[in-house]
Amino acid sequence: MxxxxxxxxxxxxxxxxxxxxxxxxxxxxxxxxxxxxxxxxxxxxxxxxxxxxxxxxxxxxxxxxxxxxxxxxxxxxxxxxxxxxxLPSLPDDEFYHTDLIGLEVVDTGGQILGRVRAIFDHGAGDILEVVGGKTVLLLPFTRAVVPTVDVTAGRIVADPPGNDE
The missing domain is CATH 2.40.30.60 (RimM)
Incomplete structure (x- = not known):
C-alpha cells in the first residue's frame, strides 16, 4: 500500500x-x-x-x-x-484501486493466473486486467468471479468464467 x-x-x-x-x-x-x-x-x-x-x-x-x-x-x-x-476508510468489501494493482491472482485450485495490472470501469462495473506471462485475462470484479481479496497477503482468489473443467 x-x-x-x-x-x-x-x-x-x-x-x-x-x-x-x-x-x-x-x-x-x-x-x-x-x-x-x-x-x-x-x-x-x-x-x-x-x-x-x-x-x-x-x-x-x-x-x-x-x-x-x-x-x-x-x-x-x-x-x-x-x-x-x-481519505475515508472503506468497508471490508471495498478497495482502493491502487491497493489491488500488483496483487497475485490465483484460481480456486491455487494455480497462479498472474498479477493485476490495471482496473477498468466502463460503466457496468470494475474489470480486473490480470497478466500472467503472455496471457491477459479480463475478470469482472464481482463476488462470484473474485470471491476473495486479501490485500494484506497480497493475493486475490478468482474463479474465472468458463473455468469449470
Missing part, C-alpha cells in the same frame, strides 16, 4: 484567469477538494483546490499558485495525489 493515492488529474485550462479543468477520480467528484492539500506525483508541487463550478467532463477549479491561462495549460495531464490518511 502506498501513503498517497491519485485522486484526480488536470485536463487543461478553463477560461483565461488561471482556472483549470479538473477530472476527479473520487466517488463523489466534489470531494477532491476535501482531501488537500494535493501534490503532484513527484511531490514537488502542492496545491489547495477550490472548486468553482461543474463543467462538461469535470469540474472547474482554482489551484493555489495558478493565476494565468498559461500556468493552467502547463499543468495539463498532471495527476493530483492525496495522503492516504486524508
Amino acid at each position: 502506498t501513503d498517497r493515492i491519485c485522486v484526480g488529474a488536470i485536463a487543461g485550462a478553463f477560461g483565461v484567469n488561471g482556472e483549470v479543468r479538473l477530472k476527479s477520480f473520487t466517488a463523489e467528484p466534489a470531494d477532491i477538494a476535501n482531501y488537500g492539500p494535493l501534490t503532484t506525483e513527484d511531490g514537488k508541487k502542492v496545491f489547495t483546490v477550490n472548486l468553482t463550478r461543474p463543467i462538461t467532463g469535470g469540474l472547474g477549479a482554482r489551484l493555489t499558485g495558478v493565476v494565468t491561462r498559461e500556468d493552467a495549460e502547463a499543468l495539463k495531464g498532471v495527476t493530483l495525489w492525496a495522503p492516504r490518511d486524508a
Whole structure:
C-alpha cells in the first residue's frame, strides 16, 4: 500500500484567469477538494483546490499558485495525489484501486493466473486486467468471479468464467 493515492488529474485550462479543468477520480467528484492539500506525483508541487463550478467532463477549479491561462495549460495531464490518511476508510468489501494493482491472482485450485495490472470501469462495473506471462485475462470484479481479496497477503482468489473443467 502506498501513503498517497491519485485522486484526480488536470485536463487543461478553463477560461483565461488561471482556472483549470479538473477530472476527479473520487466517488463523489466534489470531494477532491476535501482531501488537500494535493501534490503532484513527484511531490514537488502542492496545491489547495477550490472548486468553482461543474463543467462538461469535470469540474472547474482554482489551484493555489495558478493565476494565468498559461500556468493552467502547463499543468495539463498532471495527476493530483492525496495522503492516504486524508481519505475515508472503506468497508471490508471495498478497495482502493491502487491497493489491488500488483496483487497475485490465483484460481480456486491455487494455480497462479498472474498479477493485476490495471482496473477498468466502463460503466457496468470494475474489470480486473490480470497478466500472467503472455496471457491477459479480463475478470469482472464481482463476488462470484473474485470471491476473495486479501490485500494484506497480497493475493486475490478468482474463479474465472468458463473455468469449470
